[in-house]
Amino acid sequence: MxxxxxxxxxxxxxxxxxxxxxxxxxxxxxxxxxxxxxxxxxxxxxxxxxxxxxxxxxxxxxxxxxxxxxxxxxxxxxxxxxxxxxxxxxxxxxxWSVPKDLSNAVRVEIGPKQFEWHFRLAGADGKFKTEDDILSVNELHIPVHTPIIVALSSRDVIHSFFLPNFRIKQDAVPGIVTNLYFKADKPGTYDIACAEHCGLGHYRMRGWLVVESQDEFNQWLTEPLEETEPTAEWGWEWGARVV
Ligand SMILES: [Cu+2]
The missing domain is CATH 1.10.287 (Helix Hairpins)
Structure with missing residues (x-):
């Protein structure tokens, strides 16, 4: 089905x-x-x-x-x-059967704010909150058949990260970092929605999850992305609580 x-x-x-x-x-x-x-x-x-x-x-x-x-x-x-x-x-x-070997996993920090999805991937150094981080707004690319580990929080009010095609829905709560794990089995472009009424612009809080091959994903990492402003309340070290 x-x-x-x-x-x-x-x-x-x-x-x-x-x-x-x-x-x-x-x-x-x-x-x-x-x-x-x-x-x-x-x-x-x-x-x-x-x-x-x-x-x-x-x-x-x-x-x-x-x-x-x-x-x-x-x-x-x-x-x-x-x-x-x-x-x-x-x-x-x-x-929740997170694979033991996470050497090829892609880690993503998701820090939404009214009314945008902000994504952060570690750059070549593999560390978060450094100069070479990859920041993207409303569009996240991930490789297919690869474990994705998410650290989710919020920069203002409670949002809810919703991937209808993955049957995943998780609250993004300010001050709390929540983990998510998922793996895409089919390439394609899928909706990212906010499932928590988070303000007047809630209806337009929409993003795209692009599932593609590892090569296409590597290519995306090198492309110049929309300018985003890393602010003090956004981005955090990949903490001990995180997988
Ligand atoms: Cu929202």
Whole structure:
């Protein structure tokens, strides 16, 4: 299943885990709803008042009815809640299976402000907050099939970094650096959206994630990028808390 049922096209294997969870929850609750509604309607008709037959009332408080209700509740709880919690756990393990070898990983600092996405990559020296950092606004390029490690924060209010095609959405909170991990499986140009109402210009807080080959990515790193002003509140050392 890839972008079916109105979802945007999927671009990562981990993101598809989210879709699988969605469909599992949808079918489990959907089928249960239909069964319960069907049984309810059946009994409404079967025990209705009609000529020569008065409606049958019960409070369902007999021992047998109470036991049946308890057993049914337990069955539904296991079938839906426990089942979903189990699959959720499995999916989360896959989504967060950060590879042990991160030697080829691309690290990106994302520091949004009203109403732009600011990206920072370490330059040739591999260190952040130095002269040769690569700064970009509203456009981030990444190589395909490569682990991407993000350090996310905000320069003003709370924003939310949203990659619809990767099923990733994470709040960008001022004063807190959050980590994200993802890997793109398909080259292309994808939306970067802000999913937190962050002010009057929230609607135009849009960026582009360009997934390309390693060669194209290396080429992008050498291209002159839009001038950005590194300010005091933007950019931070790749700290100990960060993967
Ligand atoms: Cu925003």
């Amino acid at each position: 890839n972008g079916s049922w109105g979802f945007p096209e999927g671009a990562s294997a981990a993101g598809m885990e989210i879709d699988r969870l969605f469909y599992l929850a949808f079918w489990l609750t959907g089928v249960c709803f239909l069964v319960i509604a069907g049984v309810l309607i059946y009994f409404l008709i079967k025990y209705r008042a009609r000529k020569g037959h008065s409606a049958y009332y019960t409070h369902g408080s007999s021992k047998q009815a109470l036991l049946f209700t308890l057993a049914l509740a337990l069955a539904v709880f296991v079938l839906i809640d426990v089942n979903l919690a189990y699959h959720d756990h499995l999916a989360w393990e896959k989504i």
